[in-house]
Amino acid sequence: MAKWCKIYLLIFLLTINAACSSSPDMQKKAGTSETFTPAQKVKILFLSISDSDVRENIRENYIKANMEKEMPDIEVEYDLGGGGQDYASKLKVYNSSGNMPDVWFSEQNLSAVVIASGNALDLAPYIYKWEFDKKFTEKEFIMPDKNGRIYSVQSGNDRFTTPRLWYHKDLFKKxxxxxxxxxxxxxxxxxxxxxxxxxxxSIIGRDGWTLNLHLLQTMIMSEDPQVALDMLNGATDFTNPVIKRSLERIRELVLAGAFPKNAVNIGYEPAINMYTSGSAAMLAAFSWELPKLEKLSPDTDFMPWPSSRAGTFTKDAVQYWGAPLSGYMVWAKTKNPEAAARFAMYCATQDALYYNIESKAPTMLNTGVRIENTSVLAKKNLEQLDMAEIKVPSIWSAAFNTRTSAEISIQNSKLLTGRYSPDEYIRVINPLWIENAKEIREQNCDTH
Known part of the structure; x- marks a missing residue:
């Protein structure tokens, strides 16, 4: 994991010093449409996440806004799937029916099921045909699996995305x-x-979102980062004393009134708004929220997550979002695989453009955008991520299968009520996780 420090720094410097400007012409060069001659319009059904300002902005102001210029031969029908468990449930229904959208975005725990069902198109032939792989500054990011297949494409911003505990400096000072x-x-x-x-x-409590995606892992890493790494490798389970103590600390925070009383019912945007309105002093959220928080709450800063054990320094070990199979995918039975594959790569590129232009954040997919005028807070965020000696992928996105992730959402929601004990939580989740961990170990054996 330590090698990511050097890799991240190199990628960041390469992105900052890119030769091209962020002019409108740049967006055409960043896409795949230069190699395709427009013909009769092809219809594409696109299942889109629609639970946050970030995803809405990308869809409306990048994907939709640039379609006529970049993909004039494609007509897109947008299926707004919501987010969290709503989105996961919708994708599962599509997958079970065998009649999928042509293109959709999927996290790894859902991707594996779609692939196992035979519903995902191998994108490798199209990626190599259009040399899309050459647009990535880190080739490991778009490597094929052991069978030479690539099932998803994404911007690579996730590698630079970490959970933070944001706070109002002015309020703390007051x-x-x-x-x-x-x-x-x-x-x-x-x-x-x-x-x-x-x-x-403030946290996103609905469906256990904040706990699912980062707070449980953050709490584990605040005591012993090695346990998080062991989880990723399927080498430990929820009876591990560090994991049990992490659950106990989360419940203690609930009982101490650390979170809103109705946290279990608070959705994504209401949780962010609670912080930006000044109703909450702190916000547990990913660094992709940084531009919005700076704009709406200029006194925003972040702190390293408080350590749960003497000698553990949370600056030295950070979680990053994402996994190899997270990204835009294409239905194996789509009527127009070439058009759908181009659209998936186009969406990944538009994601990257959003992060480069709006967030002034680096991505592994090189768009040619030169990132300038980065804020002091954004620089601090990237520098701390760079300097961390241990970088741990998200357990939620990289390790949990669909059964585990669905059940842990339920368990985390119960934990947020304060009336549910860690022992009850572990008794329910551990049998599922033991099977999940077995799958991980078998996959690791197949890989090596």
Whole structure:
């Protein structure tokens, strides 16, 4: 994992020093349409995530806005699938029916099921035909599987995306609150904020979202990052004392009033708005929210997640989002595989353009955009990510299969009520995880 430090730094420097500007002409060069001659319009059904401002912005202001110029031969019908478990359920229904959208975005825990069902198109022939693989600054990111197949394409921004604990500097200063460095100090700060009538930490509670995607893993890593790595390799289970203590700490935060009282019902945007409106002092969310938070709350900063064990420094070990099979996929039985494959690569490129232009963030897919005028906070975020000695992929996206991820959403939702014990949680989830871990070990054996 340590090698990612050097890789990330190199990618960041290459992106910053790219020769092209972000002019409108750049968007054409970044796509795949230069190698295709427009003909009669081909209809594509696209299942799109639609649960956040980021995904809405990408779809409306990049994918839709550039279609006529970049893909004049394609007519897209947009199926807005929501997000979280709603999106997962919709994709599962499509997969079970065998009648899929032509193109969709999938996280790895859903991708594996679609691939096993024979519903995913191998994109490798099209990727190599149009040399799309050469657009990536890190070739490992678009490597084929052991059978030479590539089932998904994405921007590669995920490698630069990490969960952060954001906070209002002005509010902390107003009440004389010190930034907590330990879990015990965090509990104390939550108590101080509650006394002032301020929600300590806003989270996306619906379907256990924040716990699912990063908080449980973050809490594990705040005590022992090796346990998170063991989870990724299927080498431990939920009875591990570190994992049990992590669940206990989350429940303790719930009972201490660290999260909103109705957190289990709070969706994505309401959770972000609770922070940007000043109703919450802190926000547990990914770094992809940075541009929005800076714009709406200029006093925003982030802190390393407070350590749960003496000698564990959370700056040294960070989680990053994403997994090899996360990305845009194409239905194996689509009537127009070439057009659908081009559209999938186009979507990945538009994602990258959004992150390069709007977020001023690097991606592994090189769009030719020169990133300039990066904010102090964005630089700090990337520098800390770069300097971390241990970088751990998301357990949720890289390790959990669909059964485990679906059940853990239920368990995390129950944990957020404060009336559900870690022992009950472990008793339900561990049998599923043991089977999941076995699959991981078998896959690792096949790979090596």
């Amino acid at each position: 009440y004389g609150i010190q930034v907590p460095a330990t879990y015990e100090e965090l509990l104390k700060v939550c108590g101080q904020l509650n006394e002032k009538g301020i929600v300590p930490i």
